Amino acid sequence: MQESIIRKLESLCERHQEVEQLLSQPEIIADQEKFRELNREYSRLQVMVNTFQDYKRAADDLEEMQAMLEGDDEDMKAMAQEELEPTKEKAAALEHELQLLLLPHDDRDDCNCFLEIRAGTGGDEAALFAGELYRMYAKYCEAKGWQLEVVSQSEGEVGGYKEIIAKLSGEGAYGYMKFESGGHRVQRVPATEAQGRVHTSACTVMVLPEIPPSKAPEVNPADLRIDTFRASGAGGQHINKTDSAIRITHIPTGIVVECQDERSQHRNRERAMEVLLSRLAKMEEDKRLAEQTEARHSILSSGDRSDRIRTYNFPQSRVTDHRINLTLYRLSEVLEGNLDLILKPVIEEYQAEQLSEMAKQGGL
Numbered sequence: 001m002q003e004s005i006i007r008k009l010e011s012l013c014e015r016h017q018e019v020e021q022l023l024s025q026p027e028i029i030a031d032q033e034k035f036r037e038l039n040r041e042y043s044r045l046q047v048m049v050n051t052f053q054d055y056k057r058a059a060d061d062l063e064e065m066q067a068m069l070e071g072d073d074e075d076m077k078a079m080a081q082e083e084l085e086p087t088k089e090k091a092a093a094l095e096h097e098l099q100l101l102l103l104p105h106d107d108r109d110d111c112n113c114f115l116e117i118r119a120g121t122g123g124d125e126a127a128l129f130a131g132e133l134y135r136m137y138a139k140y141c142e143a144k145g146w147q148l149e150v151v152s153q154s155e156g157e158v159g160g161y162k163e164i165i166a167k168l169s170g171e172g173a174y175g176y177m178k179f180e181s182g183g184h185r186v187q188r189v190p191a192t193e194a195q196g197r198v199h200t201s202a203c204t205v206m207v208l209p210e211i212p213p214s215k216a217p218e219v220n221p222a223d224l225r226i227d228t229f230r231a232s233g234a235g236g237q238h239i240n241k242t243d244s245a246i247r248i249t250h251i252p253t254g255i256v257v258e259c260q261d262e263r264s265q266h267r268n269r270e271r272a273m274e275v276l277l278s279r280l281a282k283m284e285e286d287k288r289l290a291e292q293t294e295a296r297h298s299i300l301s302s303g304d305r306s307d308r309i310r311t312y313n314f315p316q317s318r319v320t321d322h323r324i325n326l327t328l329y330r331l332s333e334v335l336e337g338n339l340d341l342i343l344k345p346v347i348e349e350y351q352a353e354q355l356s357e358m359a360k361q362g363g364l
Contacts, residue, residue, distance in 0.1 A: 001055075001095050009052045009098065016045040033214060040110050048101045051094060058091040103354045108209040109175030114278050115207055118163045119156065120183070122201025127156025129186045129312075130203045132335060134164050137180075139337025146170025151271050152259045165275060167210070174209040179346050181207045182307035188314030198315060202308075208278035216277045217284060225249040228265060248272045255279050310342070324349045 019042045022028050028035055065087065068080035117133050119126035141148040147169040154162040168177060185202045193199060228243040245260030246268040259272040311320045317331045321342050334341055
């Protein structure tokens with residue numbers, strides 16, 4: 001391993017001890033947001049420290065084996081020779097893991113997130129597909145141990161959703177789900193198709209990190225138009241009797257957010273503001289990235305609705321991720337929530353991109 005990387009890892013071990021001390025200070029404990037932020041940093045550093053210690057042990061073992069191979073004791077030579085390759089492989093794997101852990105960390109990866117699914121071209125079939133995507137994500141959340149709460153929904157005429165927005169709460173939710181932003185296309189024979197022809201429909205998915213209050217963009221109350229209205233759809237008898245639903249319009253950008261899934265008008269307003277702030281933060285981030293002088297292609301979708309990232313082909317039981325040219329004939333498993341079949345290769349390819357970029361810049 002390069003000396004510069006070892007020095008960097010040693011400095012991070014010192015930071016780990018520093019954060020450990022900070023977490024015991026009363027003023028930090030009293031500031032819950034700061035405490036949570038430092039606690040997340042401590043957890044990340046703990047993984048790095050443990051991996052670095054394992055790597056150093058493997059490196060020490062390799063040195064000992066090399067010394068044994070250069071010695072005169074034939075039994076020790078034989079033992080060292082037997083253990084040499086497995087230990088080399090272990091050290092190489094730990095070195096690669098450390099390189100991944102040294103990649104720039106996006107603090108938003110630890111955040112909860114909002115998942116927005118909208119039916120696109122395809123009419124009723126697109127709405128049905130949106131419902132299936134939502135079910136897929138719900139099952140994935142269940143497998144991950146994340147909590148999923150619907151913020152707002154607009155049901156399709158024959159089922160599914162014209163639009164559904166949900167909040168995903170759990171460790172690393174945005175870090176995983178951000179790779180789902182973009183266009184999702186389905187190819188299959190609709191139930192309404194009499195002649196058995198395959199149709200293509202589409203949905204768009206947008207994933208936005210939940211923005212902590214301290215990092216939320218400033219919004220002038222005068223820029224907001226807030227309307228209350230009577231909620232519609234399923235939800236109990238109360239739903240048509242009170243004006244509990246909220247619609248917030250951010251006048252300068254034209255962004256409109258509705259929330260009607262809570263009985264409380266106050267809670268609906270709170271939820272709608274959370275989504276609005278996340279969308280405004282995403283706009284600012286997109287603008288910042290667009291202004292960078294060297295825009296490079298990345299596997300991480302911009303989330304633009306024109307980005308077609310995946311195709312679900314029912315006749316062939318095939319799912320294809322176009323960003324990494326990965327095709328699996330395991331469509332039913334993916335739709336049942338085994339999304340890691342697709343997501344893990346995508347994330348690994350993204351990390352490989354980052355490692356390559358850092359190596360070019362001399363960071364590794």
